[in-house]
Every structure is written in structure tokens, then in C-alpha cells.
Amino acid sequence: MFAPVTSLPKIGPKLGQAFARLLPTRADGLEPHVASLLFLLPHRVIDRRRVMTLAEAWDGDEATFNLRVEEHQWAPAGKTRLPHRILCGDDFNTVTLTFFQMKRPWLESAYPIGETVTVFGRLESFNGRFSMVHPDRLTGNADDGTLALVEPVYPLVQGLGPRVVKNAAHAALERLPALPEWGEPSVLLARGLPSFSAALARANACFRPRFSRCARRSSPW
Structure with a gap:
């Protein structure tokens, strides 16, 4: 998770510079970590x-x-x-x-x-x-998965297209290892909150608006 964003598929030095403008600046001045993409959450949803x-x-x-x-x-x-x-x-x-x-x-x-x-x-x-x-x-078909009926929309900067940012965010999620749950189990159960990993996955999937709100509540940040 602490590898540079250019370690992700199809992200070279030029796109890495664009991601450096999009993601939080590191104290050492180096390009952002893959982990930074975990918290680049969609700001709206296209619902077709x-x-x-x-x-x-x-x-x-x-x-x-x-x-x-x-x-x-x-x-x-x-x-x-x-x-x-x-x-x-x-x-x-x-x-x-x-x-x-x-x-x-x-x-x-x-x-x-x-x-x-x-x-x-x-x-x-x-x-x-x-x-x-x-x-x-x-032109796709909702039944065979070629048409994205619900699509997350991520923040952008010049030099980064929507598909590039979405693919990078999802690639970062795939690298997320199994982590010990930081939340108190009784609190998660009482409030109906997902685990940390599930919250991030749901926030990026955006199947329903409530998932994003729930995901933000369950994050320590």
C-alpha cells in the first residue's frame, strides 16, 4: 500500500505527476502512495x-x-x-x-x-x-454487465480522465490487505456499520447513496 501510485497498472510518470496534484502532498515531497487512493471517495454517482x-x-x-x-x-x-x-x-x-x-x-x-x-x-x-x-x-447490456448502470464519479484534475482515476482507485482497493478491525465490534453491530475494508469497497461501488454515508461514519478519518 505504500508503493508509489506509478506502481499501479497503466500509470506512468506523466500520470503520476497528475495524481500528485490530485492527492494529498507527502511531507517528503515524493509521489503519493497507493494508500492515498483509498480515501479518494466518489463525490457523486451517475445513476442510469x-x-x-x-x-x-x-x-x-x-x-x-x-x-x-x-x-x-x-x-x-x-x-x-x-x-x-x-x-x-x-x-x-x-x-x-x-x-x-x-x-x-x-x-x-x-x-x-x-x-x-x-x-x-x-x-x-x-x-x-x-x-x-x-x-x-x-450500447451495453445491463444483464451481462457491459453497461454500468451506477457509476461513481471521482474528483479530477487536469491530465486525469474519469476512467483513469476510477481504475486507479479500484486497483488500490484490490491491494488492500486483510487488516485487524479498528472499530469496537459492539459499536459496529449496534450502529449497523460495515468493517473498514467493506466500508471502503461500498463507498467506491456506490450501489446506494446510504452506503457512502455509512462508509464515512465507519472510517477513523
Whole structure:
């Protein structure tokens, strides 16, 4: 646990420098330990289990939608900074999906006209029209585990993407050895608290919001 973060898979010196900006600074000035990642807990959860129609949705709702792709509105040639818009709808309303600096072949493949697609994002309303900016295109299957219905969101700094931080945090958890329980067993039982290791695992899994609160109560920090 006291090895440097660069000892984790796929974390080289450049990512190690970025993690040094994200994690607490060590007194000796060296790069953070793997143990520091144990307490980098998610600050929110993306919950894709909420499926809505556009008739049910309100401005600001974050949910999963099943939409028909109706039209691609390409930016003029050479205007790379202008967004690409995709008009979609369901049986009740329409929504414009907005993308910036995305490759045309990928957009045409992911959003074929006439097909129904499943997307997750935050709905915004302006002048009575719905829009979503860079929604997630969901292609996995919840039954076979290829679609993460509940996903923890970790703090980030420049140079670190969400997947890198999540994978590093989970790799640190896998290295956590079996430790003597610091809490008094009677207190844990009376308050329904998990063990230290289980609390960290639950906080990072984020299956239900109460797990995070419970995990924080059971940590000595």
C-alpha cells in the first residue's frame, strides 16, 4: 500500500505527476502512495437506472432516454468549432443532441437515421425546446454487465480522465490487505456499520447513496 501510485497498472510518470496534484502532498515531497487512493471517495454517482420519456422529463433531469434518430444537422465545411446537432425524438416530443469536435464517421455510426438509440444525459430546456450536450451513447447490456448502470464519479484534475482515476482507485482497493478491525465490534453491530475494508469497497461501488454515508461514519478519518 505504500508503493508509489506509478506502481499501479497503466500509470506512468506523466500520470503520476497528475495524481500528485490530485492527492494529498507527502511531507517528503515524493509521489503519493497507493494508500492515498483509498480515501479518494466518489463525490457523486451517475445513476442510469432512471429511464424516462420526454413527456415525463423536466429541465435539468438526468436520465436515460430511448430516442429515434430523425436528422443530422452538420456544421458547414471548415467550421470545426461549430457544433453538430442530431434531432431525435420519442412518441411525445423531440430533443436536439449537441456535439462539439466529434468525428463524422463515429456520429453516423452511433446515431444512424431511423434507428432507436439509448442515451443518458442531462436534459436542458430553452424556448420550449429540449437539448442534451454530449450525452452518453449506451450500447451495453445491463444483464451481462457491459453497461454500468451506477457509476461513481471521482474528483479530477487536469491530465486525469474519469476512467483513469476510477481504475486507479479500484486497483488500490484490490491491494488492500486483510487488516485487524479498528472499530469496537459492539459499536459496529449496534450502529449497523460495515468493517473498514467493506466500508471502503461500498463507498467506491456506490450501489446506494446510504452506503457512502455509512462508509464515512465507519472510517477513523
